[in-house]
Amino acid sequence: MSGWSDSAESGPSSGEAMQSGSSATTPGLHFDDATERITEPSNNPITPQSSTSNGSFAQSSTGQQANSDAEAYKAAGNKFFKAGDFRKAVDEYGRAIAVDPHNSTYPSNRSAAYMGLNLYGEALEDAKRADLLEPGNSKVLLRLARIYTALGRPSEALSTYAQIRPPVAAKDKLPASTMQSYVERAESALSEGTAGSMILHVLDQAERGLGAGVDKPRKWKLMRSEAYLRMGNVNALGDAQNVVMSLLRSNNQDPDALVLRGRVLYAQGENEKSIQHFRQALNYDPDFKDAVRHLRMVQKLERAKEDGNTAFKGGKFSEAVRLYGMALEVDPTNRFTNSRILQNRALASIKLEDHASAIDDCVQALSLDPSYLKARKTKARAMGESGNWEEAVREYKAIAESNPSEPGIAKDIRNAELELKKSKRKDYYKILGIEKDAGEHEIKRAYRKLAIVLHPDKNPGNDEAEHKFKELGEAYETLSDPQKRARYDSGEDLIDPSDAFGGGGMGGFPGGVQIDPEMLFNMMGGGMGGRGASTFSFSTGGGSPFGASSRQRGGFPGGFGF
Numbered sequence: 001m002s003g004w005s006d007s008a009e010s011g012p013s014s015g016e017a018m019q020s021g022s023s024a025t026t027p028g029l030h031f032d033d034a035t036e037r038i039t040e041p042s043n044n045p046i047t048p049q050s051s052t053s054n055g056s057f058a059q060s061s062t063g064q065q066a067n068s069d070a071e072a073y074k075a076a077g078n079k080f081f082k083a084g085d086f087r088k089a090v091d092e093y094g095r096a097i098a099v100d101p102h103n104s105t106y107p108s109n110r111s112a113a114y115m116g117l118n119l120y121g122e123a124l125e126d127a128k129r130a131d132l133l134e135p136g137n138s139k140v141l142l143r144l145a146r147i148y149t150a151l152g153r154p155s156e157a158l159s160t161y162a163q164i165r166p167p168v169a170a171k172d173k174l175p176a177s178t179m180q181s182y183v184e185r186a187e188s189a190l191s192e193g194t195a196g197s198m199i200l201h202v203l204d205q206a207e208r209g210l211g212a213g214v215d216k217p218r219k220w221k222l223m224r225s226e227a228y229l230r231m232g233n234v235n236a237l238g239d240a241q242n243v244v245m246s247l248l249r250s251n252n253q254d255p256d257a258l259v260l261r262g263r264v265l266y267a268q269g270e271n272e273k274s275i276q277h278f279r280q281a282l283n284y285d286p287d288f289k290d291a292v293r294h295l296r297m298v299q300k301l302e303r304a305k306e307d308g309n310t311a312f313k314g315g316k317f318s319e320a321v322r323l324y325g326m327a328l329e330v331d332p333t334n335r336f337t338n339s340r341i342l343q344n345r346a347l348a349s350i351k352l353e354d355h356a357s358a359i360d361d362c363v364q365a366l367s368l369d370p371s372y373l374k375a376r377k378t379k380a381r382a383m384g385e386s387g388n389w390e391e392a393v394r395e396y397k398a399i400a401e402s403n404p405s406e407p408g409i410a411k412d413i414r415n416a417e418l419e420l421k422k423s424k425r426k427d428y429y430k431i432l433g434i435e436k437d438a439g440e441h442e443i444k445r446a447y448r449k450l451a452i453v454l455h456p457d458k459n460p461g462n463d464e465a466e467h468k469f470k471e472l473g474e475a476y477e478t479l480s481d482p483q484k485r486a487r488y489d490s491g492e493d494l495i496d497p498s499d500a501f502g503g504g505g506m507g508g509f510p511g512g513v514q515i516d517p518e519m520l521f522n523m524m525g526g527g528m529g530g531r532g533a534s535t536f537s538f539s540t541g542g543g544s545p546f547g548a549s550s551r552q553r554g555g556f557p558g559g560f561g562f
Contacts, residue, residue, distance in 0.1 A: 093109050115146075151210070222247070279295065312344065346365070389423050390420060428475035
């Protein structure tokens with residue numbers, strides 16, 4: 001054995017391997033114990049005394065010959081063992097067992113040879129056979145205990161050591177007792193909620209005592225898979241899956257392995273597949289409580305998530321936010337599914353224009369799954385729609401740098417840069433105090449209301465009001481024209497409307513802003529006085545639609561008083 005276990009027996013001891021004291025014969029060969037050499041047989045073999053009436057003499061002679069043959073096979077096996085040819089040693093000991101199946105020495109020696117071949121399962125069977133043939137033999141028990149240790153069965157090894165008389169030294173039991181200590185520590189750590197990495201470390205130490213080529217015990221594999229699940233990251237989940245699949249290859253009806261496989265799938269977001277595995281485990285063990293518990297939890301989480309999705313698709317965004325919150329309470333330990341629910345809730349919050357909550361949910365989603373690109377993109381969107389397009393552009397570009405093949409990321413960057421450009425110019429919708437989907441009637445009504453308040457005749461000598469009045473005219477000029485509004489909404493560079501008008505000093509509307517004359521006429525209701533002659537140039541062309549008289553009177557037509 002490797003690691004902290006003392007070395008396994010290199011072979012049968014001299015007393016055990018050379019147990020017979022007299023010359024043993026094989027068919028046609030004599031083994032000389034004193035000189036350990038093989039000699040040719042004599043030409044004058046001993047002829048046993050003939051007697052037709054003495055059957056006991058014939059039986060005794062036959063038994064002696066069988067014993068001699070078995071000892072010869074054993075002696076040959078010992079030679080091969082000492083030479084390190086364990087395969088041939090196994091064969092010779094097997095011949096001895098075939099001749100004399102009641103002698104404990106032969107299976108005991110073959111057990112040692114199997115250990116030399118790292119065939120601990122076969123070694124165990126032979127050691128058990130030897131123990132049955134000669135109960136209490138300390139040499140057999142010692143070998144049996146060491147085999148149990150090599151196979152990862154330290155409790156059975158310690159129980160076997162306890163049967164040996166006189167008791168063995170503490171150093172002989174150290175490999176088994178140390179292994180048992182590590183296994184118990186792993187079990188305690190799992191029950192106490194210790195970090196998965198610590199559990200893996202303890203199991204690694206226990207596995208150092210396994211014999212070369214020995215497969216890890218099933219129980220240890222289950223604990224290792226549980227530890228990987230507890231770690232929860234992508235690589236750990238992959239390791240957990242590999243361990244569980246090795247168990248299922250050995251026994252595809254193993255309920256424990258099926259439940260663990262279902263839990264791995266659940267942690268990876270494959271909820272439908274996980275449900276199938278839990279149900280399969282219950283088919284083989286209907287009373288398996290762990291399978292029932294995990295099945296119910298996955299089903300509950302799936303229902304809660306789908307309830308939120310249904311509300312979202314139906315446009316009930318506030319309800320979706322509430323339902324997603326309930327779904328997050330079902331299983332706080334599920335990192336994958338919860339990160340997706342948080343991202344979904346962020347989308348619902350964006351629809352409600354609650355961008356701060358959307359950003360917070362995306363941050364939480366990324367803390368659960370740092371590789372979740374969709375959450376990063378939703379976060380960037382929420383940043384932009386909250387008005388922080390500069391940060392949104394940076395986030396999109398960071399995504400593209402780390403994931404250049406991400407579908408649509410180039411378009412996302414272009415759109416964000418366009419929105420950034422648009423955010424740096426005058427917001428005509430904000431100036432008019434309307435939504436971006438406002439119709440023609442709403443635009444006119446908003447302009448009418450603000451024009452009355454901000455008109456220079458109403459605010460004589462107020463430069464700020466005059467500036468706002470000019471911007472108001474620009475906003476109306478752009479948004480009331482479908483083509484100009486489309487260009488503005490698309491983010492094209494817009495020519496400042498004031499640049500297209502004749503400049504010069506103005507009375508009523510500074511900057512030569514074009515205003516719908518019909519709207520002004522309806523708004524003002526006739527001739528008006530007030531300020532001096534106006535120099536407005538209306539978009540309808542041909543001068544003022546109100547005729548020369550209105551221009552001569554000055555101010556707004558109809559003498560509208562502010």
